[in-house]
Amino acid sequence: MTEKNTFVRMASDPASLIISSEDENATMGDGVTHQDNVSADIMDRLDRMAEISESKKHLTRRCFTPQHRQVITLVSGWMRDAGMKVWEDATGNLMGRYEGTDDKAPAILLGSHLDSVVKAGKYDGPLGILAAIDCVKALNIRNARLKNPIEVACFTDEEGVRFQSTYLGSRGIAGTFDFNLLNRADKDDITLAEAMTDFGLDTDRIGEAARQKGDFLCYLEVHIEQGPVLESEDLAVCAVTAIAGADRMTVTATGKAGHAGTVPMGARQDALAAAAECVLTVEEVAAAHPYAVGTVGQIEAEHGATNVIPGKVVFSVDFRAADDAVRREAVNDLTKRFEDIANRRNVDIVLEQSHSADGVTSAPWIVDAIEDAMTDLGHRPFKLPSGAGHDAAALAEITDVGMIFVRCKDGISHNPDESITREDAIAGAELLLRTVERIGGLET
Ligand SMILES: [Zn+2]
The missing domain is CATH 3.40.630.10 (Zn peptidases)
Structure with a gap:
């Protein structure tokens, strides 16, 4: 049939x-x-x-x-x-x-x-x-x-x-x-x-x-x-x-672009080095909270070139946890640590939330x-x-x-x-x- x-x-x-x-x-x-x-x-x-x-x-x-x-x-x-x-x-x-x-x-x-x-x-x-x-x-x-x-x-x-x-x-x-x-x-x-x-x-x-x-x-x-x-x-x-609930953010780190050969290390405001520290911080914070996971899946240095100190970097953060209270506490912790990185490295770090769901x-x-x-x-x-x-x-x-x-x-x-x-x-x-x-x- x-x-x-x-x-x-x-x-x-x-x-x-x-x-x-x-x-x-x-x-x-x-x-x-x-x-x-x-x-x-x-x-x-x-x-x-x-x-x-x-x-x-x-x-x-x-x-x-x-x-x-x-x-x-x-x-x-x-x-x-x-x-x-x-x-x-x-x-x-x-x-x-x-x-x-x-x-x-x-x-x-x-x-x-x-x-x-x-x-x-x-x-x-x-x-x-x-x-x-x-x-x-x-x-x-x-x-x-x-x-x-x-x-x-x-x-x-x-x-x-x-x-x-x-x-x-x-x-x-x-x-x-x-x-x-x-x-x-x-x-x-x-x-x-x-x-x-x-x-x-x-x-x-x-x-x-x-x-x-x-x-x-x-x-x-x-x-x-x-x-x-x-x-x-x-x-x-x-x-x-x-x-799991999830928060997603777009993070922009803004430092100062400069010549890779002429700006001494102590005088740099390297946005990519700051962003790199942020990426490792996402990993550390997620690992420190139960059933939490944090991922940076996208990162881009604006006008990236071999011989230029990156002036602006944009990256994503995806943070999830089975428990909403744990997720909120972890994202708070993450935000504070990003602030510390920004102050220590003399760069601006701005977080823009694109998604939040319990x-x-x-x-x-x-x-x-x-x-x-x-x-x-x-x-x-x-x-x-x-x-x-x-x-x-x-x-x-x-x-x-x-x-x-x-x-x-x-x-x-x-x-x-x-x-x-x-x-x-x-x-x-x-x-x-x-x-x-x-x-x-x-x-x-
Ligand atoms: Zn499916």
Whole structure:
């Protein structure tokens, strides 16, 4: 049996694009083959999703591109096959629903994101989506219904690569979509509003994607760890306790440019030497605080030349900690130490904050449920905070959140070398299913 994926845009309600399957003898659109819809193996499906890329050389899949549309077509077929009703919401999130026995009960929301960074790995995002689909599929095969419906969200844009936005889709659902972003242009000068319109969405109706507090019992996401801890603990999976808060700053050090040959060492105001001391200070301060990490990822000496003492240097600081109080104290400490460096070296150091977000704590009852499910499945219970941001941070505005991490090789992520094993992918999906069964009252 082959089938065609048809997108029907309802004239009266473009916000809820219905995705239906019709025409059993027709061929499928967008290069989707019959094999895609019958393949049961999670690794095969991860590979199939990774083929949908803007580049032939590496995986790049930004929001509202033709490849985003293509991956929606592919994944919506798998969602339907798993037993879900499928639709697309007003911010382009692909949504699915598997009814429970009580249609008034709040839904258990599962999901992850469809977009990727530039030159991405295969697993950041898609693993969580496929684990969620497998969870519904496993219940459907057994003809099992929980009291609560299950919804699966495949978020439009989590990485924020195209429009320097974060959590575009999950903020749409949380009702915190930033409308100022609509005028922001990508590198080809296409605004977010234009991109959404081209994608078939109506920007006047974005608000309709918002769900209410009480629509969901909780949000659960499976994601690769993107760090090396599970590997060192010899564990396939764990529960996530919190998503770290983050501060990002642009720091400008201004000294005095001069001739490298003529200005004596004692008379210099070297902005780069001051910045170098700041970089090491970021490292020292982060190391001195629990679960804190600090990074200088960009640095540039203005008009850099071999024979010129740098007069102006701009660098970035990214500082994160699982505990907000720890992060604030550390950033305070960092600011004071930058002042000392500026005074001692006779340069100006100005910090400009570009981003500040508090951390989000997983609901303790969800962490408990995940750890109990780990025990059920023979895993040693273990939990970790997440240093990276995830859609759960946006959804915490409207519901309790929790996450499951899956081990990835050498902690590498946001890179083509991202790697997980089939066994670990299955362990993540099974742990999600067991956790959902526990939460939904299926104890057997
Ligand atoms: Zn991700």
